[in-house]
Amino acid sequence: EVQLLESGGGLVQPGGSLRLSCATSGFTFGDYAMSWVRQAPGKGLEWVSGIRGSGDSTYYADSVKGRFTISRDSSKNTLSLQMNSLRAEDTAVYYCAKDQIFYGGTAFDLWGQGTLVTVSS
């Protein structure tokens, strides 16, 4: 079964760190770029970070650049997001998503169930 399963969310104090993981199955992990997309409570969707299938290129939204680091482990078919210097505005459900290229454009065709990150003192 094709599946993405996030873990690692929780409550953290401002300035703290958290590491999210996404276990993948049912597709050839190394063939696809992957992304993290977040959704603040009651708000819209925001792409956070992406990484190529080879792992050699990473991309970040300006809002997290310098604080978050995306990585992947092809031996474990796992995607990760290391989040440092967390702020209240980082509070959101974080989704792991599989990138699919259609005619040069990127869509997210498979999503995990999400993991909630709450940044609060």
Add this chain to the structure above:
Amino acid sequence: DIQMTQSPSSLSASVGDRVTITCRASQSISSYLNWYQQKPGKAPKLLIHTASSLQSGVPSRFSGSGSGTDFTLTISSLQPEDFATYFCQESYNTPWPFGHGTKVEIK
């Protein structure tokens, strides 16, 4: 960065109605536009890619159109399972911005 503006932000409709949602980009994005459906407490689901191509497994009552800056998602005959929030997304350049969403509610 490109800004995506959806309208309306919400609408009320009845089962069987034809529903149209609009998405406008702040500059031309050719056909690099995707549509997603999200139900409460669930992850988004890809409906339409490249402005008008139906994702595999999505019912044919969903359709997309447009190019350049103006795009439309149409549901030809609204079904009970279609009550959800719909998001557009620019798909050519990071940060791949999303619209703020359109909530389709039961009238």
